[in-house]
Amino acid sequence: MKKSIAIQCIVLVAGGFLIAKEAGIVYHDQPFIQDYSEKVPLARELDGARMMKVRADRNGRILVLSDKGLLQVHEGWLKPDRLHRPLADMQIRDFDVHQGQFVYLTDEAALSNAWAGRFLVRHKRPDAAQLAMGAEFDFLVAAGERVTLVHGQNTTLELPIGDSINQLTFDPSRRHFLMLAGSTLWRVTSDGDKAAVFRHEKMNCLGLMDDALLIGTSDGCLRLDPVSFEQRSGIETKLPCTEIRSITPIGDKTWFGTPRGAFAVNADGAIDYYASKRWLVDDGVVDIAAGPGGSVLVLSQTGLSIIHFEPMTLAQKAEHFDRLTRQRHIRYGFNSAFVMSEPGEKSTGTLIDEDNDGLWTSMYLAGELFRYAATRSDEALRNCYESFEAMERLTEITPMAGFPARSFDRAGYQVADKSRWQPASDAHWVWKATTSSDEIVGHFFAYAIFAEIVPDRAWRDRAVTLIDAIMDHIVRNDWYLVDYDGKPTLWGRWHPEYVNQFPRQVGDRRLNSVExxxxxxxxxxxxxxxxxxxxxxxxxxxxxxxxNIMIPIWEIGHVPGVDLATEWNHSDDELAFLSYWNLYRYAFNEELRERYRQAIEGHWQIERPERNPLWNFIYADTGAEQFDLVESIWTLKQFPLDLIGWDIRNSSRSDLAFLEPNFRQQSTAEVLPPDERPMSKHNGNAFRLDGGAGGRYEFSGDVYLLPYWMGRYLGIIRP
Incomplete structure (x- = not known):
């Protein structure tokens, strides 16, 4: 969501880690408002029901009006509401909340179960369809092309309108009713005077603010003066979707419902966009209302979504991702992929191998190592040892000394790329060949941190042994990873003939030299x-x-005829920054370290628009005084709690400033918040607007945990 990225940065007087001292700023972790969605689909027996309206009363009860009656939230589903038996026998046409209590409109009366049941007024309109309560207990009823104003038990006034009525509402500040009918906005006073006060084609809905009246149209939003009804400006079209179906002010935000999701406009004009199954049961929004505990209720065609807003710290968010990872992503100690046969149905999920099991596990392991260093958590240390042993076995299970496998598994459970699996010496196991540079980068990154941080010397020595074995393999084999067939793997190549064949503009020349x-x-x-x-x-x-290392990163570009130079490779950014950690820390001398710092800074400068905290914190490790701390914390706060790869579409939005196609694939002037864009790891393009995995893939929490715990380890983030 597009929220302000201002955060609390405090100058350190003394103490702290090296980076915090050098940079002079840290982020003190304070609670912020974290949003997440609770999705309540329509019960299967109600499939096909038409959703109409949602409201919550002062007791926290949520009710939904459908063409099959009132519905309630029960055990994660929308089901028929049977709490009040007399209501179940009535034909309820509409309902609303008055003074915090539900008021119902039937074919015979307006009534409530509050106020000792005394409020029951017959309106004499059997075709009644809509209700708007007034200041006290007067109300307006719409039926066909007529409205009826009701005062007390016997005082009614029928007012012909001449158009079908879209919406009724009451303006409590000015004590009159407002009504949309066709292309006309009507005002109805408490004594029955009606007047057409504004006309516009394609009006769908209206919303009352303290200082304005908003009209939602099929082409955007109009803003009127709430007294004179004069239009204040042109139609607002810079919105995620311009077909506005509902407008609901809630707190300091104004919420809009559209056929492509919901969005909230903040007081400063920033927009928070809630679309896709990350947030909503479906994007066809019907109605929006304030919910219990500061939540927002978004009713769609197939169910209800409850958007919660709760105080949370970055540390508490890390606990959430730690639970998610431990419960659904640990396989033999690997940080593994979790794939569902039914979108979003975690009960159908299973753990599978991926080509980069070693890399993803190294990134999880590094995060847990930083966590242990910052907290001395015994649990974190156990996690470290478990994942280290999985990575260690990658090297032990192959017959080639110092050659790590991509993955391993029990024999007989491979469903894809079977030709890449090789038998281990133990017939019960197989290992995946064709290891790439991605894996080696991960091994060196994690083993170096492991060898520095874990308390037990014997465990540290095991990491050093692996570093030595892999390095020895590469040196012995003339700068190649040599596979079981005696041939170099496709991407495990650092030989000068391979590296220097590329022009300076091709990123592999620089990257492989760095690695x-x-x-x-x-x-x-x-x-x-x-x-x-x-x-x-x-x-x-x-x-x-x-x-090669010092090639300015801005020279990297398209080279005709070179397949590796058709577009920017964001996976290379990940491999480069993970390598920078070791390149800078273990420099042979200070002169080289300064050269490396310059190379890292150049790469960081070009990556700054992505606001990636992992890149920023690795750059901070060089002692940088400016490393975009504010932007890093913004990204961590905006990271969604739901890591399922839902299909997401942003390219049709009208509120974004799009750029012309370019080599770096930066689609917009500013990066979208992580909770509005397709889910990806750090090797993905942060400016990708559309994409997803159909809701069948859940990402692991290491995407958040590694930068967060690195920030804690470096003293950039403090609890």
Whole structure:
């Protein structure tokens, strides 16, 4: 959602981690308002019912009016409401809330169960369809092309309108009724005077604010003076959807219902967009109302969505993602994919392998290592050991020394890419071949942090042994990952002939140089073997790898005829920044460290529009004084609690400033909040407007946990 990104940044006087000292600012974790959705679909026995209206009373009861009667929320479903038996026998045409209590309109009367049941007024309009309560207990009833104003038991006044009536409402500040009928807005006073006060084609609904009257049309929103009814400005069209079906002011926001979801306009004009199954049962919004406990009720064609707003800290949000990950994403210690056969139905989900099990697990493991360092949590340490052993076995299970598999599994459970699976020495297990540079980046990133943080020397030594074994494999095999067939894998290549074949504008030349030097420095730092340092300087002096690292990132661009240079590769951003962590920390000398800092800063500058906290915090590790802390916290706050890959569409929105197609695939002037865009890992394009996994894939919490706990580890975020 587009909320203000202003946060509390406090200057440190003393203490704290190195980065907090150097940067001079930290974020002190304070509660913010976190939104999330509770989706209540229509019970199966009511399929096909037409939804009409939703309201909540002062007791927190939620009722929905449908063409099959009143419905209530019960055990996660919308089901028939039978709480008051007499109501179940009545033909309820409309209902509303008056003085916090439900008031019902039937074919015979307006009545309520509140006020000791004394309010029951017969309106003499058997075709009554709509109700609007007045200041006291007077009310307006719409039926066909006529309205009836009712005062007390016997005082009624019929007013012909001449058009079908869309909406009735009462303006308590000016003590008159308003009515939309066809292309005319009518005002009806308490003594029965009616007047046409505004005309416009395609009017659908109206909403009352303190200082304005809003008219929703099929082409946008009109703003009228609430007294003179003069139009204040042109029609507002810079909205997520211009076909407005309902307008409801709630608190300091104004909510709009459309056929493409709901959106709220804040007091500062910023828009929060709620669409897709991340937020709504379906996008065809019928009605919106204030709900219990500050929630917002969004009624759609097939059910009800309750948008909750609750205070939460970043730490509490991390606890949520930790539970999600531990409950549904741990497989043999891997941070694994969770796939559902039915969209959003977690009971149909299963854990599967992916090509990058090692990389995704390394990112989860690193987050848990940072968590342990910041909190000394025994649970976090157990998680670290469990995931480390899974990664360790990736190297142990293959017959080639120092060659990690992509994944492993029990034999007989592979459903895709069976040709890539190889038998292990234990016939009960198989391992996946064709390991890529992505995996190696993850191994070096996680093992280095593991070797620095875990308290037990024996465990640290195991990580160093793996660093040494993988590095030795690459050096022995002339800068290649050599697979079971004796051939280099497609993407495990750092040999100068491969790297330097690319023009400077192709990102792989720079990236692969960054990776291999980061690997060699890490191996030298932890093993002390001079061979690794010597090999690194050989790559510097004979093959120009330092020059490759220093290629300005803004030179990367399209190169005709080169497949790897058709568009910006966002996976390469992930591999580069994870490698920067090791490249900078384990530099052979201070002169190199400063060169690396310049290279990292250049890459960070071009990534700043994405507001990615992981990139920002890795850059902060270089001692940067400016690393976009405010933008990082904004992203963490806006991260959705629901990590299911729902299909999302933003390209049709009218409120976005679109850019011309470009190499970096930046579609809009500003990045959308994470809770409005398609779900992705850090290797995805943050400016992708449309996409999803059909609701059948749930992402793991490491996408949030790694940057959050890195921020805690570096002292950038403080509890």
């Amino acid at each position: 291999i030097i980061a690997f060699l420095q890490t191996a030298w730092h932890f093993t002390g073997k001079d061979l690794y340092r010597e090999k690194a300087f050989e790559l510097f002096e004979k093959h120009g790898y330092l020059d």
